Amino acid sequence: MDTVAIPDITNYDVQAIRSFFPVLKRAVHNRPLIYFDNAATSQKPQEVIDALSNYYENYNANIHRGIHTLAEEATGAYEDTRKTVQQFINAATTEEIIFTRGTTESINLVAYTWGRKNIAAGDEIIISEMEHHSNIVPWQILCEEKNAVLKVIPVSDAGEVSLNDFQNLLSTKTKLVSIVHASNSLGTINPVEEIIRLAHTQGAVVLIDGAQSAVHLDIDVQKMDCDFFAFSGHKVYGPTGIGILYGKKHLLEKMPVFMGGGEMIKEVTFEKTTFNELPYKYEAGTPNIADTIALHTALQFLKKTGRKKIREHEKQLVAHATSSLLKMDGLKIIGTSQNKVSLVSFVIDGIHPQDIGVLLDNQGIAVRTGHHCTQPLMKRYNIPGTVRASFGMYNTLEEVDQLIIALQKAIKMLR
Amino acid sequence: MNTTTTLRQAEEQIVENFSLFDDWESKYEYLIDLGKKLKPLEDQYKLEENIIKGCQSTVWLVSWFENGKVIFKADSDAVIVKGLVSMLIEVLSNRTPQEILDAKMDFIKEIGMMSHLAQTRSNGLLAMIKQMKNYALAYKAAN
Incomplete structure (x- = not known):
């Protein structure tokens, strides 16, 4: 039901790209909006908004x-999205694509199904110090329950794992090894292929938290060889409330179900229920149809905009x-890896990030200020939080210049 | 903490002070200045139990009851929040529990920064007011 034409932008014309995002036309406090909080959520092109209303209308x-x-x-439209997602991450089949509410639910689904079945007392789960709370708490709960x-x-110091x-x-x-592909606080891209290869030599299963990477990097789950991959629709210019869990078919087949209800069953009697096949066995109840359909448009x-071109543009913005x-006095960048997605996190001597954010x-x-749901990481750097500017396909070099001017003004007011 | 001004007078004074400024920069500079001038809380009070939950920055609030009145002292690691804290102390400290409970805190709207200050819970303004009123309620019940 994709009736909306999506324009083909052959050369990277950032002004043309901006014109597809209605929210970028608005003002905030009488200034043109500069949106640098893309790592929290991206804005939506008109096509995505139209896909939502088109479905309801x-x-x-x-x-x-x-x-x-x-x-x-x-x-048909709903299942088209599954096919598009399969191609987007190069999964082997559409049966390996489970729709969830978002990355958090995807990770929890694995913890509550695969985890409960396969983790026993004394087993070990490895995560990293840079994980989002969503990739810490489900495993803590599981470890506590299982004595793992x-x-x-x-x-x-540079914000990398060795x-x-x-x-x-x-x-x-x-x-299990559950690790973030790209850090939401630091921007660091982790060497996931190597981590997966090493983990597999010990027979461990690997989950990759792709919340930040899916929008910026080419994802090929077969080449990566991860066992699970989780990401959210709203960070890839799609709607909120739709997320993806990719899992290798042989794992998904053996996992117990997550939630019981309609859609996920084959046959129900009061004595026994048999479950539906993949992927429906994990999709109980009426799903988020509209947002799922619009995710197809977003992808x-x-x-069409060109993922490589976007990536090159975003690299320019970060550089x-x-x-x-770095020319600013007393400013320190948190996360100085050479290999980053398009965000910059920083602190300024003697100034609380929140004060910067308000001004x-x-x-x-x-911008986003605070601990970015990575409190253990903030503790590691001994800071209350950072100011994070994260860039998307529609941001411009001029906007970055505006940020610097605005930052200078804020610092002057605060010092 | 002027003992001769009423709660409403303290509010009016703040509103009048802010009315001297017509752009956001001057208003914020004044708020930042209030924050810088607020006497820091002694380290002995900077305890986990005195931290107000629900703020992006750390806000410590302590209180005690003296001659029928509630005295507040507070601090924050963010200076704009400290400016807010300073205003709340000016209005609510050294008042009777009933005065604090009755306070409508209209001055927050009247200083014309409502859209900046109250719409987000991250600055903790509402959490701070709630906590101060909770203290007032507790002192009222205990005395």
Whole structure:
């Protein structure tokens, strides 16, 4: 039901790209909005917004069991998204694509199903010091329940994990490695392929938290050879409330179900229920049909705009922001890896990140301040939080210059 | 903490002070200045139990009851929040529990920074007011 034409942008014309995002036309505190909080959520192109209303206006119906035309159209569009997602991450089959509410739910699904079945007393789970709370707490709960042990790969001053440290923790006791692909606080891209290869030599299963990477990097789950991969629709220019869990088919087949209800069953009697096949066995109840359908449009938009071109553009933004910020007195960048996605996290001597955030907002600039849901990482750097500017496909070098000017003003007011 | 001004007078004074400024920069500079001038809380009070939950920055609040009135002292590691804290102390400290419980805190709207200050819970303004009122309620019940 993809009736909306998505424009083909052959050359990277950032102004043309901006024109597709209605929210970028608005003002905040009488200044043109500069949106640098893309790592929290990206803005939506008109096409995605139209896909949502198009569904409700023209073919809203519950999916999979209706025999009428609307139900067939809705089912078709919903399953088209599964196919698009499969291609987006190069999964082997659509059966390996489970729809969830977001990355957090995807990780929890693995913890509550695969984890409960496969983790026993004394087993070890390895995560890293830079994990988002969503990739810490589900494993803590599981470890507590099963008397298993949570091990943490330390992060260096530059904001990187070392494979040596990882190997020191890795053993035949390791049953799971769950690690972030790109850090939401530091921007660091982790060497996941190597981590996966090493983990597999010890028989461990690997989950990759792709919340930050899916939008910026080419994802090929087969080449990466991860066992699970989780990401969210709203960070790839799609709607909120739709997330993806990829899992290798042989693992998904053997896992127990997550939630019981409609859709996920084959046959129900009061004595016994048999479950539906993949991927439906993990999708109980009426799913988030509209947002799932619109995710298809978002992924197409990303593809048409050109992922490589976007990545190159974002690299320019990060390089420009980094060199401009480093010229500022007392400013320190947190996360100085050479291999980063498009965000810059920083602190300024003697100034609380929140004060910076408030004064930037008053100048129309949206950044994120705080611990970014990575409190253990903030503790490691002994800081209350950072100011984080994260860039998307529609941001410009001029906006980065505006950030620097606004930052200078904020610092002057605060010192 | 002027003992001769009423709670409402203290509010009016703050509103008047802010009315001298017509752009956001001057208002914030004044707020930052208030924050810088607030006497820091002694380290002995900077305890986990005195931290107000729900703020992005750390806010410590302590209180005690003296001659029928509640005295507040507070501090924060963020200077704009400290400016807010300073205003709350000016208005609510050294008042009877009933005065604190009755306070409508209209001055926050009246200083014309409502959209900046109250719409986000991250600055903890509402959490601070709630905690101060909780103290007032507890002192009222105990005395």
